[in-house]
Amino acid sequence: MANPFDLKTVLLAKHAQHVVLIHFPIALFITAVAFDLIAQWTKRRGVADAAYYNLLVAAISTLPVLTTGILAWQFQLDGQKLKGILLLHLTLACISSVMIWLVWRVHFRARQRAEELPRYRVAIELLGVGLVALTGHLGGFLSGVNAPS
Secondary structure: OOOOOHHHHHHHHHHHHHHHHHHHHHHHHHHHHHHHHHHHHHHOOOHHHHHEEEEEEEEHHHHHHHHHHHHHHHHHHHHOOOOOHHHHHHHHHHHHHHHHHHHHHHHHHHHOOOOOOOOOHHEEEEEEEHHHHHHHHHHHHOOOOOOOO
């Protein structure tokens, strides 16, 4: 049995980092969207700031998540050609990451220009949440969490 406190085991596991790291951008992005909707409804600047910083950290955290996902594919499947759910998961993961960065960019530009946030951003945010949820759902099947009993 492997020692759970052995750094070599933790850092060199074939896919454990991706499975752990993925929760950060998912939670941060969904929370940011919720904060943004609350800020729009209540007109509270503090909640809008919380939304912005959650988006920023969510966007940045997509980089190690994508990296560890690609490394997991390389380690577990030896770089075999992707197909089926794994291909769809990787495609949606890339699109979800772009959506997270896009939402952050919309917020960033509005802050830079000291303008009100555009109303169309809500549609982009909700589409992003849907894509993130679908991507995570497929990832659950790949990890065995959502597999049929």
